[in-house]
Amino acid sequence: MTARTRPYAPDVGMRDRVKEGWCNGKTGQLTEGVVVRSTDTVIDVGCGYGGLIGFCAGQGARTIFIDVDTERLLATENSIKASPAHAYRAIHSDCDPIPLDQEMGDIVICTEVLEHVRDPHRLMSELVRITKPGGKLVITVPDGRAEIFAAATAPDSYFVEPNHIRVFATGELEALIVEAGLAIESEHHTGCFWAFYLPLSWLTARDDDDVPVDNPHPITDHWTRLWQGVQKHPKGEAIREAFNQVLPRTHCIVASKPVST
Amino acid sequence: MNNVKRPRSASVGLKDRTLEGWFNRETGELATGVPVRASDTVIDVGCGDGGVIGFCASQGAEVIFIDRDKVRLERTEARVAESAARSYRGILSDCDPIPVADATGDLVICTEVLEHVPDPAMFLAELVRITKPGSKLLLTVPDSRSEELVAATAPVEYFQEPNHIRVFSVDDFKSLVLNADLEIESHQFLGCFWSIFWPLSWMTCKPGGGLPIDNDDPIVENWVSLWAHLQRHPDGEKIRNALNQLLPKSQSIVARKPM
Numbered sequence: 001m002t003a004r005t006r007p008y009a010p011d012v013g014m015r016d017r018v019k020e021g022w023c024n025g026k027t028g029q030l031t032e033g034v035v036v037r038s039t040d041t042v043i044d045v046g047c048g049y050g051g052l053i054g055f056c057a058g059q060g061a062r063t064i065f066i067d068v069d070t071e072r073l074l075a076t077e078n079s080i081k082a083s084p085a086h087a088y089r090a091i092h093s094d095c096d097p098i099p100l101d102q103e104m105g106d107i108v109i110c111t112e113v114l115e116h117v118r119d120p121h122r123l124m125s126e127l128v129r130i131t132k133p134g135g136k137l138v139i140t141v142p143d144g145r146a147e148i149f150a151a152a153t154a155p156d157s158y159f160v161e162p163n164h165i166r167v168f169a170t171g172e173l174e175a176l177i178v179e180a181g182l183a184i185e186s187e188h189h190t191g192c193f194w195a196f197y198l199p200l201s202w203l204t205a206r207d208d209d210d211v212p213v214d215n216p217h218p219i220t221d222h223w224t225r226l227w228q229g230v231q232k233h234p235k236g237e238a239i240r241e242a243f244n245q246v247l248p249r250t251h252c253i254v255a256s257k258p259v260s261t
Numbered sequence: 262m263n264n265v266k267r268p269r270s271a272s273v274g275l276k277d278r279t280l281e282g283w284f285n286r287e288t289g290e291l292a293t294g295v296p297v298r299a300s301d302t303v304i305d306v307g308c309g310d311g312g313v314i315g316f317c318a319s320q321g322a323e324v325i326f327i328d329r330d331k332v333r334l335e336r337t338e339a340r341v342a343e344s345a346a347r348s349y350r351g352i353l354s355d356c357d358p359i360p361v362a363d364a365t366g367d368l369v370i371c372t373e374v375l376e377h378v379p380d381p382a383m384f385l386a387e388l389v390r391i392t393k394p395g396s397k398l399l400l401t402v403p404d405s406r407s408e409e410l411v412a413a414t415a416p417v418e419y420f421q422e423p424n425h426i427r428v429f430s431v432d433d434f435k436s437l438v439l440n441a442d443l444e445i446e447s448h449q450f451l452g453c454f455w456s457i458f459w460p461l462s463w464m465t466c467k468p469g470g471g472l473p474i475d476n477d478d479p480i481v482e483n484w485v486s487l488w489a490h491l492q493r494h495p496d497g498e499k500i501r502n503a504l505n506q507l508l509p510k511s512q513s514i515v516a517r518k519p520m
Contacts, residue, residue, distance in 0.1 A: 239413055
């Protein structure tokens with residue numbers, strides 16, 4: 001009886017993300033409906049460790065990425081240095097305001113940021129300001145249902161500054177985007193694997209773990225194995241899509257800035 | 262290495278039921294707020310295999326149970342015959358109308374039935390008719406959120422006669438009960454273990470094998486083991502309570518017929 005290797009949740013989550021249409025190297029799409037061209041300027045506001053802007057750099061786009069966290073900003077910069085991006089700029093800023101001229105971005109990305117800021121309307125209008133007319137915005141926040149589930153077991157700090165100080169209920173993100181003068185092009189719900197994983201992981205993690213995305217507890221390992229099985233199953237996609245409708249981790253909206261306002 | 266016993270979904274699910282306040286032998290409550298006394302006459306309309314009425318029988322009540330499925334009715338009858346019930350009656354009927362006199366029940370139970378009937382309002386009116394004024398009804402239906410999940414993988418017959426021909430949202434169920442002139446005492450959400458179990462089990466079961474409640478596919482086994490583990494965790498109920506709000510298998514309403 002050889003020891004079974006533990007499943008690695010980030011890999012499982014990433015496989016879903018690809019199936020959900022993100023970072024498609026073949027079509028050049030960052031997400032469904034958002035093609036990144038080498039002539040584009042792409043701006044990522046709150047880039048974190050740079051997974052998304054890294055994909056855009058890989059497509060040869062000019063990239064600008066901003067974060068309030070220097071460690072994450074540096075990590076992103078290091079990975080982009082090694083990419084085919086023909087130009088890049090890393091900016092350390094709290095984005096209030098965003099230190100960029102208006103109408104610079106063909107694509108502006110802001111994922112999992114709006115739930116952290118005190119005035120989401122203000123940040124939204126800043127995002128609109130730096131987007132070219134006709135340009136696209138990719139905006140995500142945690143889904144309100146996943147946040148209810150997270151609240152069951154997450155540490156108190158999860159819902160306190162600098163973490164999530166706002167939960168977007170159904171319809172609130174749409175309203176925020178429309179009120180900022182943008183047109184919604186598409187909307188989807190993704191990441192149900194994480195919507196289950198994280199509450200189970202907080203329940204069973206050691207206190208000193210940051211966000212426990214690789215928790216060796218049997219409960220989380222059962223979930224990750226279960227989901228690996230679903231991913232391999234011929235009908236697994238139907239399960240993922242149905243779970244994404246009822247309990248998604250992330251709510252994503254692709255919007256465009258009208259040409260004349 | 263096969264000496265580890267595979268946890269059974271039926272017993273894991275039943276354990277949750279008791280944690281959710283059902284079948285409480287200490288307090289004699291069938292569900293929270295629904296005590297069963299030996300002096301009561303309890304009627305179960307659509308008793309199935311008799312798990313629910315069996316509890317009432319064990320409390321010494323007079324029990325009347327009705328089903329249109331003869332095999333299940335007989336199974337329930339066999340179960341109740343050996344119980345502490347002070348008297349019992351098994352009735353084979355499609356319940357249109359219910360062959361019981363007006364104002365008979367001190368407690369009327371109807372679990373996972375209203376989603377099968379062509380006219381739930383009419384059916385509920387029958388349930389109200391056989392309830393004594395001032396007495397309670399315990400009603401459950403599948404929740405629309407779990408039905409949405411099941412639809413991903415269940416066979417088409419699942420949503421056809423004689424199976425589920427109607428899906429109730431939270432508001433649908435509430436309005437149905439209020440429109441029958443009943444007072445709602447509580448509205449509970451339960452059974453989230455099954456909300457995840459069924460879509461996974463339908464996906465992985467052999468076709469044509471009936472309800473796949475005991476499925477040894479690794480995907481399903483991971484879920485059952487996960488949940489069995491969770492039930493042993495000191496804070497496991499935090500997960501169950503949250504998931505019951507987000508993805509309940511069933512909604513249950515305790516209602517009262519006004520005097």
